[in-house]
Amino acid sequence: GQNIDQPTEMTATEGAIVQINCTYQTSGFNGLFWYQQHAGEAPTFLSYNVLDGLEEKGRFSSFLSRSKGYSYLLLKELQMKDSASYLCAVRPIYNTDKLIFGTGTRLQVFP
């Protein structure tokens, strides 16, 4: 089975850096996604990691360690519009089109 853990809530200040962690236990693993979801809206894709290491995309970076079952999403130069939920999702190796989501981390950015 799969178990995906994320902190429920985080707060940060505008202009700061925040790291959102995700740990997973899965019987087989084929990649990890991060999605952003603003309140009342659909999730939108942020990043995908399948190999160990850091993927950088503008202000957002995502890191994966397959051996540790660990990922994080790093948000730099925080803006008010970054207030949203951040969802970690894994693709199991037995069904490479399936997406299993964690509970999500609600981030609030304050001025």
Add this chain to the structure above:
Amino acid sequence: EAGVAQSPRYKIIEKRQSVAFWCNPISGHATLYWYQQILGQGPKLLIQFQNNGVVDDSQLPKDRFSAERLKGVDSTLKIQPAKLEDSAVYLCASSPMGTGFFSTEAFFGQGTRLTVV
């Protein structure tokens, strides 16, 4: 490119009534998903189609929920009869069929917010 279309956006029904949701995926996407998202939680996969076949429906409450994708394009999800705990946002998503290691992301529709009273 047009995104994933869902309707209706909102629906309020009484418990024990039935309801249906419709989804039209991005053109050419073989895989279609229905997720249930209860307030404050992450999306939970209900059913996954590849073309018109079911790949995974292990978490679909089959005594009351049903879904079909008859022609491998659009899909409907039905609840009959609804319970109070079915109040949630129902999200439809689609993706091109993955190629194993080089999986692609799923694109989500705006969702249908269902309230059962």
